[in-house]
Amino acid sequence: MDNTVTMPGADLTAIFDRMSAIGARPGEGVTRLAASAEDGTARAFFATWMAQGGARIVQDAVGNQFACFDWAGEGSPWIFAGSHLDTQPRGGRFDGTLGVLAAGCAALDLDAEVRAGRTRPTHNLAVVNWTNEEGARYQPSLTGSSVFSGALPLADALALVDGAGIPLGDALAAIGVDGKTGHIPPRPEAYVELHVEQGRTLTEANRRIGVIEGTWAARKMTVTWIGRAAHTGPTPMVDRRDALLAAAQGIAAFEAIIAANHPHLHRSAARLVVEPNSPNVVVERATVWFELRGLDVAELDRAGDAVLAAFSTAAACTGTRLEIAADALRPPAGMASHLMAVVGETARSCGFEPLIMRSVAGHDAVALQNSGIPSALIFIPSVGGVAHHPDELTHPEDVQAGLAVLTAVLRRLVQGGFHAA
Ligand SMILES: [Zn+2]
Structure with a gap:
C-alpha cells in the first residue's frame, strides 16, 4: 500500500x-x-x-x-x-x-x-x-x-x-x-x-x-459417502457404488426428516465436493457439509442423530460406505x-x-x-x-x-x- x-x-x-x-x-x-x-x-x-x-x-x-x-x-x-x-x-x-x-x-x-x-x-x-x-x-x-x-x-x-x-x-x-x-x-x-x-x-x-x-446453537456435520470409481458406460448397473447417488438420497432425507419433525430448525446442505468429478466416472467420493441451527441443544442432538441414521440408510441403499469427517456442536x-x-x-x-x-x-x-x-x-x-x-x-x-x-x-x-x- x-x-x-x-x-x-x-x-x-x-x-x-x-x-x-x-x-x-x-x-x-x-x-x-x-x-x-x-x-x-x-x-x-x-x-x-x-x-x-x-x-x-x-x-x-x-x-x-x-x-x-x-x-x-x-x-x-x-x-x-x-x-x-x-x-x-x-x-x-x-x-x-x-x-x-x-x-x-x-x-x-x-x-x-x-x-x-x-x-x-x-x-x-x-x-x-x-x-x-x-x-x-x-x-x-x-x-x-x-x-x-x-x-x-x-x-x-x-x-x-x-x-x-x-x-x-x-x-x-x-x-x-x-x-x-x-x-x-x-x-x-x-x-x-x-x-x-x-x-x-x-x-x-x-x-x-x-x-x-x-x-x-449449531450442529455442523461433514459427511462423505465412499463408493467405487467406474466407467459410466459399460459398468453393469448392479456393480455400481455411486457416492453421488448416496449423497443425493442423504440430502433429501435430511430435509424430509427435519421438515417433518423439527420444522423450526434452520438447516442447509450447502457444499458438495464430488470426486473424481468427471462426467464419465461413477462418483467415488461425495462429501456434503450439513448444518442444523436452533436454540435447544438437546433437540439438535436428537435431530442430528436422526439424520445420521438416514445417512447410513443412504449408504446401505447404494452400496457405499459412510464416513463422518466432522460432527461438531457449537453451543x-x-x-x-x-x-x-x-x-x-x-x-x-x-x-x-x-x-x-x-x-x-x-x-x-x-x-x-x-x-x-x-x-x-x-x-x-x-x-x-x-x-x-x-x-x-x-x-x-x-x-x-x-x-x-x-x-x-x-x-x-x-x-x-x-x-x-
Ligand atoms: Zn460477518
Missing part, C-alpha cells in the same frame, strides 16, 4: 466506499476470501488508514490485525472493537467490513476527543480485524478470534487447508503475515462488535438497534449481561429504543464471549434480511445509528464505565 495515499479519516461513508471496491466485480458483489490477494489488499488499506489516524498497527501470528490507541499507557487494560474484512465468494459489502470500519471511525473520533482533553481514558483501545471469520475458504470459521481467545491452537489454525490444499499458514505468508507478532495487546476487558443483522427481525420490529443476548452463547445493559442504556441515550434479540449466525464476538472475554454484539438492520449476496444493503440512516451507538459505548468503556447506571 502506498503510504502517501491520503485516507478519508473518520468519514465512514468515504472509507466504506473505498474498501468496498477491493475485490469487487460488476454484478458479482465483493470477493475477499481469507488470506487471498484481495484480503491482503484490504488489510494493507485498513492498516494504512488507521496508521494515518495515529494508531500503532500490529498483527499476530494468525494475521489478526490490531490498530492500537495506547491512550492509557503500558500496563493499562484494553477494550477491543472490530469485526472481519474477509467475505464470502460473491458476498456483500456490509458483512464484517462495516463493523471494522465503524470501529475505526469511532476510534478516530475518540482519539480527537482524547487529544482535546474531553475524554480521559483509563483503558487503551484496539480496532481489530479478525482473520477468516467467514470460513468460506478455510473451515472452521471464526479462526482468528478463536486463536486469540485460546479456543483453537495456533498450529492447528495454520495447518488448515483450503480446497486446493494450500495451508492457511502458507496463504497468510503470501500476503505478508510473517509470524512475527510485535507488541500484541493482551486479552481485553471487553470486546464490542457492530454487525448487520442478516435477517429481518429488526425491520419487522421497526427498530434500528439490536442488542444481542445470545446466539442459537448457544449468552452474551455478557453487564455489557448488554451498557449498550441498551447507551442506545436509548442516543435516541434509539433497542431490541433485545438473538443472533442465528456465529460472529467473532460469540467466539470471544465463549472463551471468557466479555463481549457485546450490536445489530443494525439488513434490508430484506439479504446476506452473503451482492444485494446486501443497510440504509445510511441505520449505519449512522450503529456508528453513533458504537462510538458512545466505546467512549464509556474506555473510561471504565462497564456498568449501566
